[in-house]
Amino acid sequence: QVQLQQWGAGLLKPSETLSLTCAVYGGSFSGYYWSWIRQPPGKGLEWIGEIDHSGSTNYNPSLKSRVTISVDTSKNQFSLKLSSVTAADTAVYYCARADEWLVQQVDYYYGMDVWGQGTTVTVSS
């Protein structure tokens, strides 16, 4: 049973860099996309970005200038860094595994099937 365990600083000051790490236990690291998603208090989900085991990344353009997602395959971990944070970055941050499934022998379809427990990050002076 694959599990994701995430950690990182929960309280930041404006202009600091958010740093979170997610470790993968009980499963393979290769062959999947490893994602970060956030949820501001009382609001919906926002996709931040993803990385595959080779280090290829996709980022949300709204955050791209401030986001870096990296992977450490030797430790089965991936990380999120978000620079120059403001109060608008206050949210619960989730890591997640994205898999792809072949449907009707036609194409592969993507979904986030394993999630971390979430980390609450508050940005306040």
Place this chain on the structure above:
Amino acid sequence: DIQMTQSPSSLSASVGDRVIITCRASQSISSYLNWYQQKPGKAPKLLIYAASSLQSGVPSRFSGSGSGTDFTLTISSLQPEDFATYYCQQSYSTPRSFGQGTKVEIK
């Protein structure tokens, strides 16, 4: 970027009711549509991928349909554990955007 719009934003229903939630994409996404369930204080859970494929372990009372721009999530007979917020997500292209959510409350 593809915008995802869900309706309604919230609904009240009783145990045993049939519930339908709609999701519309701002452009065609074929069948690249997922549905997630989120309970308060918990991470989302994948229910359906590829618009209509049930994720392993998800009860059969959940079903999805649609393609192109219009999709639905149906709960055939609402159970007490189904009261939650539901999100659609497109996986057609990045950024992999979510709908704003539909909160299903007890009537």
